[in-house]
Amino acid sequence: MGQGAPSTREVTVVLDGYSFLECPRWHDGRLWVSDFYTNQVVSTDGRGHVEVVAEVPRQPGGIGFLPDGRALIVSMRDHRILVRDESGSLAEHADLSGAVPGLLNDMVVDDRGRAFVGNFGFDLMGGAPLRHTTITRVDVDGTVATVADDLCFPNGMVILGGNVLVVAETFAGRLTAFDIAEDGGLGNRRVWAQFGEPPQTEDVGEAVELLQVGPDGICADAEGAIWVADALHARVIRVQEGGEILDEIPTGLAVFACMLGGDDGCTLFLCTAPSFPEHERRPVREAQLMAVRVDVPHAELP
Incomplete structure (x- = not known):
């Protein structure tokens, strides 16, 4: 399906x-x-059953899983990554407070x-000017290292082929790729997909008006394409390397993240809400998890 031809598939509320x-994140069925302002991480089978799996008082963000199955959960406001054991207990895995200039964000x-963890880089909700920032790597032993800089709001991330990190730079309107070296360093930076010209402004409001796509959360499928939550235009788009939009699904509400899962990997879950400013979202309960069936199943990480 080419650009400009939105899908008519049915989007349902989960x-x-x-x-x-x-x-x-789809994990083990x-x-x-993460629900930002209730400070909870929940899990669902996609059919209505819900369980609170973690309480993170300083705001949960990115989620990932260690090879042994334990969950890593970003604690955004105190710049920590927590590890959850099989009993559900949380402990500190790493403290990034000395390495990052803003709230922690998504993680793969x-x-x-x-x-690999991104951060806001500036006070987005407080109206500060746009600032570029970093990606931080946290090793299994909790060691922290800065592995990339000069990123314009690094957001959702995927790993393709085991050794290519792709990150959404939300306020630059692009997906940027790096090769992951054997030692965990990032190199060979390149544009994976660019959606129009990057806004040349430090004003968030102006940038939002100029962006053709506001890439937020992302996930990958078995054909090497990436689904991108376009946080600014109430849709999710499927993109191939080089930037061609292969598919577009309108959502009705702004969509901030997406993940392929379900029994066959072909259910695309969508995190939606009417808007993103904290002062609008915190006092109300209007966010929805939606789902839509797609043709190509989940692959890669997360």
């Missing part, structure tokens, strides 16, 4: 009554997702258990 859902964990 869960509702949440504050702001983000960072969905269930979808895990590779097959060796190394976590």
